[in-house]
Amino acid sequence: MTIGFFPGQGSQYAGMGRLLHDALPEARELMERAESVLGFRLSKLMFEGPEEELRRTENASVALFVDSMMALRAFRLAGGTLDAIAGHSLGQYSALCAAGVVGFDDGVALVRRRGELLARAAERNPGTMAAVVGLSADQIREVVDRASARGVVVCANFNSPVQTVVSGEEAAVEEAVRLALEAGARKVRPLRVVGAFHSPLMGSAREELAEALAAVPFSDPVVPTIDSVAGAIAVSGEELRASMLAQPVSPVRWTDVMEVAVAMGVETGVEVGPGRVLCGLLRGFAPEIPAVNVESVESARAAVVLQRGGRR
Secondary structure: OEEEEEOOOOOOOOOOOHHHHHHOHHHHHHHHHHHHHHOOOHHHHHHHOOHHHHHOHHHHHHHHHHHHHHHHHHHHHOOOOOOEEEEOOOHHHHHHHHOOOOOHHHHHHHHHHHHHHHHHHHHHOOOEEEEEEOOOHHHHHHHHHHHHHHOOEEEEEEEEOOEEEEEEOHHHHHHHHHHHHHOOOOEEEEOOOOOOOOOHHHHHHHHHHHHHHHOOOOOOOOOOEEEOOOOEEEOOHHHHHHHHHHHHHOOEOHHHHHHHHHHHOOOEEEEEOOOOHHHHHHHHHOOOOOEEEEOOHHHHHHHHHHHOOOOO
């Protein structure tokens, strides 16, 4: 059994998607469709940057979505199949498209709109995020409770048993970082995002996001899909629509996602899109399960070899 993991914001980089676009007519067709929906040259931004512009939430979101869909197309053309699907934060929109819940064109428009709304919320309520490594979830919750005296700060991503991302107002996040190091955290790393995602500071985006979500048909998933908001398998499109509305102010329960995947009997993990963040999280959680990412035709073929029982 193979699970496909779709990465979220922070995995973008200038040059992303170029190898797929140049090698596959099918990838170029997806890019052309995306650019028709968007009305601008997404390919130029993805391939050339600049990084600062690519990092903008509204741009990073749609770039990651399109890159992941091109990578999925390459994987499937190479003969790969996914028996289960999950997405980390923004990556859940890629997962929904891969599972047949939303169409590609609708996904492009929805992800772009979501990015615009979150970017606006981040301007209204500035904040930041940081990953803390080396403390348990309970320890981080205690740290966050204490740091809340300095402002809004919450646990945003439960990425692994020893890695949690905190999100909120800058002063409160700085206090959480200080307290985490004091409590014995091994490492603290600021995230490459612009905003306090998965926190109450994103609440102003929800009303207009609800309108955008309501305008898009949501079908039931055709592949088992683990909802990273609930940390459980979702069985209906309406359930997933509700999760997408809750997502901006809710934590990513990635540890729960991996627990569900292991319980399902997953034998291989494939990170579909740029970067290897989710491969690393899976290896840390279940080192016996091999994982590989797909960013090119060659890596798609390697992923299929792995799925069929080979090893890289």
